[in-house]
Amino acid sequence: MGKEGLSKVKKFGLSVATNFDDGLLDAVSGYPVKEVFGKLSSDAIGGGRASFTLPPLSRKRLERHVEKARSKGIGFNYLLNPACMDNREYTRQGQKEIEALLEYIENAGVSAVTISLPFLLPVIKKRHPRLKIRVGVYARVDGVAKARFWEDGGADCITLESLSVNRDFALLAALRKALKIELQLIVNANCQLFCPLSGQHMVNLSHASQKGHPLRGFMLDWCVMRCSYDKLKDPVQYLRSEFIRPEDMGMYLDMGYDSFKILERGAPTPVLLKRVKAYTEGRYDGNLLDLIQPFGYKEKSDASLSGSLFNKWRYLFRPRMVRLSKLMKLRELATKRGMLEPLKGEPVYIDNSELAGFIPGFRDRDCRSNDCAACGWCALYAKKAVRVDEVYRTELLMRYEEVFADMYSGEMWGI
Numbered sequence: 512m513g514k515e516g517l518s519k520v521k522k523f524g525l526s527v528a529t530n531f532d533d534g535l536l537d538a539v540s541g542y543p544v545k546e547v548f549g550k551l552s553s554d555a556i557g558g559g560r561a562s563f564t565l566p567p568l569s570r571k572r573l574e575r576h577v578e579k580a581r582s583k584g585i586g587f588n589y590l591l592n593p594a595c596m597d598n599r600e601y602t603r604q605g606q607k608e609i610e611a612l613l614e615y616i617e618n619a620g621v622s623a624v625t626i627s628l629p630f631l632l633p634v635i636k637k638r639h640p641r642l643k644i645r646v647g648v649y650a651r652v653d654g655v656a657k658a659r660f661w662e663d664g665g666a667d668c669i670t671l672e673s674l675s676v677n678r679d680f681a682l683l684a685a686l687r688k689a690l691k692i693e694l695q696l697i698v699n700a701n702c703q704l705f706c707p708l709s710g711q712h713m714v715n716l717s718h719a720s721q722k723g724h725p726l727r728g729f730m731l732d733w734c735v736m737r738c739s740y741d742k743l744k745d746p747v748q749y750l751r752s753e754f755i756r757p758e759d760m761g762m763y764l765d766m767g768y769d770s771f772k773i774l775e776r777g778a779p780t781p782v783l784l785k786r787v788k789a790y791t792e793g794r795y796d797g798n799l800l801d802l803i804q805p806f807g808y809k810e811k812s813d814a815s816l817s818g819s820l821f822n823k824w825r826y827l828f829r830p831r832m833v834r835l836s837k838l839m840k841l842r843e844l845a846t847k848r849g850m851l852e853p854l855k856g857e858p859v860y861i862d863n864s865e866l867a868g869f870i871p872g873f874r875d876r877d878c879r880s881n882d883c884a885a886c887g888w889c890a891l892y893a894k895k896a897v898r899v900d901e902v903y904r905t906e907l908l909m910r911y912e913e914v915f916a917d918m919y920s921g922e923m924w925g926i
Contacts, residue, residue, distance in 0.1 A: 516792030517760055523769040526588060526695065527787055528776040531566055531576050536583055538784045542791050546586035546623065549573075549776055550720075553728060555608035557593040557721035559627075559649055559713070562728035564777045565720070570615070577620045586622035591631065592647035593717030594710075597724075600630055608723075613639050623667070626650075632664045643667045648697060649713050654682070655689045668693040670772060673700050673753040674709055678873040680766075687767045695770040696763060698755040698790055701803040703741070703748055704878055708734045729832060731841065733918065739848060740911040742859075743904050746897045749861060750889040754803045756863065757789045759870040779810040799861040799896075807849035807859075837914075837923045844910045858903035865896035 517523075524545035529535060531549060539547075550558050551573060552565040577587045591612075599605030609631075616624065617639050624642050626632060627649035635644055645668040646652060646661045653672040661669050669692055676682055677696060686694060702709065712734035719730035742748040755763065760771070773786050786802050789795040795802060845851045869892045876888060883889065917923040 516794075517757075517764075517790075521761065521764040521769070523760075523764060523771060525787060525790065526770070526772045528774050528778065528783065529576065529580075530776060530778060530780060530783065531568055531572060532780045533576060533579050535780045535783055536576075536579050536585060538780065539585075539787050540583050542787050544585055544787065545770075546588045547580055548588035548590055548625065548772075549576075550590040553720050553722045555605075555612050555722055556591045556596065557717050557719075557724075558590040559592050559594075559647065559716055559720075560776060561716050561719035561730045561732065563719075563730070566777075570619075574619045581620055581622075587620070588623040588625055588645060589616050589621045590625045590647070592625045592627045592649050593721065594627055594649045594713035595717050596628065596721070597718070600628065609634070610638065613642075617642060625670070629660070629664075632661070632666060636665050645695070646670060648672055649717075655686060658686060658690050658692070658694075662690055662692040666692065668695055668770065670695040670697060673697040674702055674704060674706055675879070677753040677755060678704065678870065678876075678878060680762075680874045683763070683766055683768070693770050694768060695772055696755065696768055697753070697772045697774065698757075698760070699774055699786060699803045701749070701752050701754055701800075701805070703738065704751050704753060706738070708737060726832075731833070731918075731923075736844075736911060736914065740908065740915075743899065743907055743911075746859075746899050747883075747890045747893040749800075749859070749897055750866075750869070750893050751883060752803075754799070756799070756866060756870060757793050757795050757802070758863075758867065760790065760793050762871065775805045777805070779808055781810045782808050795863050797863060798857055799863040799866070800857075800859060807854040809849075809853055809857075811853045833923060834925050837917050840910070840914055840917070844907070844914060847907060847910065856900075858900040860898045862896045862898070866892060869896075 523543060525543050526546050526548055527539060527544050529547035529549040536547070551568055551570070552562045580587050596605065600609065613635065622643060623645055624635065625645040625647040626635070627647040632644060635642060644666045646666050648670045650661070651672045652658050652661065652669050653675045658669055671686065671694060673696065715730060715732070715734065718724050718726065719728055771790065773783070773790060782801070789802055800807065842851070872888055876886065
């Protein structure tokens with residue numbers, strides 16, 4: 512199947528993460544990519560990823576990338592999507608910083624911005640009406656009333672909260688029927704359904720990309736560690752998630768959804784292209800983690816695009832905040848998980864070919880109300896599709912538990 516793939520049968524648009532490699536724009540040309548999204552590694556407002564996970568990026572490079580995208584008929588969506596600004600948005604200095612950033616964004620040729628804080632909606636509509644406003648997943652829109660608020664306020668698109676919406680087909684139908692606004696779905700996230708960590712994680716990440724924040728981008732991502740640990744401990748958790756398989760895109764298209772978002776901004780260009788290709792064609796043969804996992808890439812990134820190891824450690828190396836010996840344990844763990852270097856082999860493998868019928872089965876299930884253990888649907892498919900190297904699993908669980916013990920006891924900080 513060629514570049515048109517599924518899009519030849521059903522028209523849809525993709526919003527794709529950019530790592531600011533101009534080659535990515537060349538590679539996705541011809542696919543149904545309507546826009547790419549990204550941001551500076553830190554700015555006054557902040558966003559949904561910590562600075563250390565993003566490529567070091569000058570304003571000139573961002574401007575060139577925006578212009579190249581525009582030359583190919585691809586829009587650029589700048590992310591202004593933190594879950595919290597420490598109330599700085601209500602101060603004179605905070606307002607000056609917001610306005611300066613908005614002026615820069617518009618002058619750079621950005622076509623749209625993504626926000627999650629409701630207060631920013633009327634501010635941007637009033638001061639910069641040319642900018643299209645997209646509502647991010649951090650706004651946690653998971654019902655008609657919430658979506659109506661944003662629609663009535665003049666937003667142009669809402670990215671629905673994938674954690675609680677992607678597999679609730681009754682809710683998806685109700686949302687699409689009730690609203691005229693463009694509704695977007697994230698297709699390749701791999702968080703746990705109704706994740707209890709999500710609220711804390713959103714705020715943690717937001718502050719870790721805000722220029723001028725006292726911690727200057729420092730963050731130990733306990734939420735990611737805990738999520739990764741839970742999946743290794745109980746591999747069924749890989750499937751109790753919000754991802755949409757390429758093969759099941761047709762279900763959502765038939766419901767009237769035609770706008771889809773592809774992650775991850777820290778991914779190498781070959782990985783992002785692989786994801787665009789799979790979701791355009793509506794099929795993928797191989798390890799589903801290639802499409803949905805935000806780390807563990809086998810491909811090596813260009814350090815100038817993805818952020819060198821030095822760039823990551825300049826944010827994390829803080830001897831006055833964390834004991835160096837404990838931080839080295841974290842480094843070893845992150846390396847083993849493929850968070851700092853390319854992953855060796857495939858210690859966790861989700862056979863996508865074994866998941867036929869899995870997502871359609873949620874049409875008759877209410878995950879919000881039911882007990883997962885009593886249901887057993889995900890466990891049934893995990894037995895067939897999920898394979899974990901037991902030696903790797905045992906070692907990594909031990910490493911996680913050591914790090915958690917240091918955190919919970921206070922040894923990590925030497926208190």
